[in-house]
Amino acid sequence: MSQETPMLLATRELALAQARTLARLGRYAEAEAILADVRDDGAPSVALLDLLARVHAQQGRLEEADAEWAEAERLAPGTPQIAEGRRRIARARARRTTRAAWPAVGAVSAVALVAVVLLIVPDSEDEKDAPAPPPRPSPRTADVLAEMNLRVPGAVVRRSGGELSVAFEKGLFRDGVRLSRDGRAVLTALGTRLRPYATRVSVTVIGHTDGRAVPPGSSYATNTELGTLRATVVREFLHDGAGIPTSRFTVSSLGAASALDQGGSPARNRTAGLRISAVGQG
Structure with a gap:
């Protein structure tokens, strides 16, 4: 396995941050394109797969989202947010198979996807936007x-x-x-x-x-x-x-x-x- 340089790792982290920002703004196509570029650069990380799955889920692409989460789960078994995402996808799929209830499926699936939307950016990410303390006065x-x-x-x-x-x-x-x-x-x-x-x-x-x-x-x-x-x-x-x-x-x-x-x-x-x-x- 090739060793990744600190610069490459830092570049990937900032690319993920940019994709996360675009996803927050609802610009899912741009976010997905950035994540695809990062994925092409080397082996995907759990964070990349998780974010890509959430972007796919918000676009209604449940099968792709589940595939991304399944890959992330293989890399990090037992991760709670990944398991929860897959459970939501499974519930949405199960409802889709009930033909008689088809008119209600759209609304039910939408509720499931809204719940996924709420998970796209962990609360800890919001801490980055906390106001910085004012700089100390300096003669320099x-x-x-x-x-x-x-x-x-x-x-x-x-x-x-x-x-x-x-x-x-x-x-x-x-x-x-x-x-x-x-x-x-x-x-x-x-x-x-x-x-x-x-x-x-x-x-x-x-x-x-x-x-x-x-x-x-x-x-x-x-x-x-x-x-x-x-x-x-x-x-x-x-x-x-x-x-x-x-x-x-x-x-x-x-x-x-x-x-x-x-x-x-x-x-x-x-x-x-x-x-x-x-x-x-x-």
Whole structure:
């Protein structure tokens, strides 16, 4: 069995956090796509299988959910939440087999699935969003930017006045609001560098898109909405990876006006930029 590096493990954990955030927002297709990418990277973990099962259950895909839970159960026999999920699936299946009661099955199954929905994110996950204590005053607050070293592969960092700007050499997103593997890796590395300063900085995240109009039938009404959602995904990723309180982030987008490359490859514009300043500065 190959050994997984700490960086790979950290990247997977943050990918799970991103998928969990998207699932909370009801964006199950994006959450499932991220989980599929993580699964392709290596042997699936119990946490990945459990979350994927819950996403499938919320979409009404009971057979797939049960298969994921069965695989998780083989890896971790006796896990209470997995056993409970499988029991709910079994009850829903049993009701489906009663043809005479078919009109009531939809409502009964929905009740079972709502119960599964309540289990998608354990209560302990919510503790991550608890307000962080205010930072202790420090005479070195104004020097925090000079202390920071955010130069990681794939990121371009510049200082201008009282803030650091961070751009990325490649687009962070594969499509829509789904981070690429390279995007997750560079954000993971950046989060590690930011963590020691989590209570001393504020971060503005600017989501970018290309200059083309959003086509009819798209999941996003406008480029501004798409750019803002991309900024939100990056915010959540860095919140989990760096421990920066959500209240210290600002997300924004200028939509099509934010395109970095008006005539080039759309991939260049599937990204976000950061502006980092010391708390109370700029």
